[in-house]
Amino acid sequence: MHDRVQQAAYALIDESQKLGVHLQIGRNLFEKTSPEQRAERLFEIVDQLNYGTELITEQSQRNEIAKLNLQAGQKALAATAYEAAFKYFNTGLKLLNVESWQREYDLTLVLHSEAAEAAYLSGHFDEMERLVEEVLNRAKTVLDTVKAYDSRIQAWLARGNPKEALKAGLEVLQLLGISLVEAPSQLDVQAGLEETASQFAGREIEDLIDLPEMTEPVPLAVIRILASIVGTAFVVRPALMVLIACKMVNLSITNGNAIWSLLGYAAYGMMLCGVVQDLELGYRFGKLSLNLAKRLNNKRGNCKALLMVNFHIIHWKAHLKETFPALADAYQSGIESGEFEFAGYCAFSLCYCPFFAGQELTELEQQTAIYRKATSQIRRETVSTWLAMLQQTILNLRGQSENPSRLVGCLYNEEEALSQAIACC
Known part of the structure; x- marks a missing residue:
């Protein structure tokens, strides 16, 4: 009943006034909530403020709400709510002005870097690339680019191009003073x-x-990138x-x-x-x-x-x-x-290892199908292809293909996939 009363009251508010109402609600929630409770109600507070941001003209106030969107995005990212995180980071970026790289460098850098990570995790690769390029063009130091480079590495892996991922990693390592024989x-x-x-x-x-x-910042940055490309x-x-x-x-x-x-x-x-x-x-x-x-x-x-x-x-x-x-x-x-690269390798191992250990094929074929679908959902194209190869192999062994000695069937075609497989390896 209480919710219905609220909905009815909200419906009576003129459309031109609703933005101001949301903004005031957000401000009241922020001011009257203790710091401890504020963390728990962060999404609620930020959502209300975001409704009314176009009414805020004072840049210092817009910067403060951008910081709240950064916190909300980081909280969403930690909860693996990647689309929501991307939305909060983008809202934070829109609140900044054209001089933000000069006047609010730290805030601008972290919003771009976090947005790039959320973009690749949610599959927005074009947006991720745009954000990474912005960081690479505007960052003051090499260390400030490391997180953006890491997102680029992971995005190349998600798109099934490990060679480009390795190239990006070696590039930033060179900038950090580490030269490896390719x-x-x-x-x-x-x-x-x-x-x-x-x-x-x-x-x-x-x-x-x-x-x-x-x-020390440099060794920390180096080992982070090495871990991303190993x-x-x-x-x-x-x-x-x-x-x-x-x-x-x-x-x-x-x-x-x-x-x-x-x-x-x-x-x-x-x-x-x-x-x-x-x-x-x-x-x-x-x-x-x-x-x-x-x-x-x-x-x-x-x-x-x-x-x-x-x-x-x-x-x-x-x-x-x-x-x-x-x-x-x-x-x-x-x-x-959100460690999707190695989660993909785990899915691969959880199918190939049982295969070599002699697991019953009907059960293993179902298991492989589940992990193949899961790796597609987390955008691991290379691993998904490996699992399709295994599942087709199992179907061949179970007599469910025209020629059991060739990987040609409903899931995998060796003739069509050969050039792609060679490129990936």
Whole structure:
């Protein structure tokens, strides 16, 4: 009854006055709500204020509401409400004026950077590219561009172009003073592994978890970008991944542990197992990664560590089936935190590993179909293609194709997809 009375009263308000009413409601809510409650009612307050922003002409007031939209967007982003976050960030940007890069640099930078992230997470790639370009053109320092570059990397991955993602990562690393050999030789790889081995010589691997926290801005930016391209390098240029893993470990030992150090330790452990054939040492680095992930308690970090360790390390010493529960946890952590790149790799592993472990094909075909649909929804085109290949393989094995020796069917056609597959790899 109360809601109906409110609706009736609202209907009686003249259209020309409604904007002012919403604006006043928003101001009253903001002023009369305690700071503790304000965080809980943030969306309600900002939504009311946004209705009436065209009535506000004083730029200082518009800037304050832009800051509230920034907070609302960040809260929505944390809750994986990406479309809502994008809307709030865009509203905040519209409240700024043409001089905002000069007069409100920090606010303008963070709104553009956050909007770019929300844009790629919600699939607005053209808008994301426009926002990234604006940051690259206006930012005062290289460090101020790192978040925008990271969004560009993730957007290329979402669009199924890992080569461009890797190119963008190497570009910003160069700007940060880090030069990596794009096509490493065997000698380059050997030199990288030897340098890293010398870094922890005489140390107990398990003690690396107690390194101090990494605090210097440049190493933090570098390890963030390395973490963004390490998976891509594995797909596009595996030898380069070895150097990236080594660089991440070197940075951590020299500058302290960051959230992405756990991925560096896991990737390095993978190299030790698969390249160096030192299973014991690789396994210890894998355990170090998992223990650090547990200590840091970060869902994005947890997703990456669990995937890398369970897909690339654990199976050297344990049965493949023992990794399935951890891989499922990794997938869930990735979905819940917006870590869609590694969530996609988790989906891949949760289908291919059971296939190699001998799971019953009817059940596995249904499971693969579910994950293939899920990876499409989070815009992971490359992984979705890999899963289509597997699902078609299963259909072939079950006699549901014209020629079981060729991947040509309703889900995948090897003749049509060959050139695209070569381009992705």
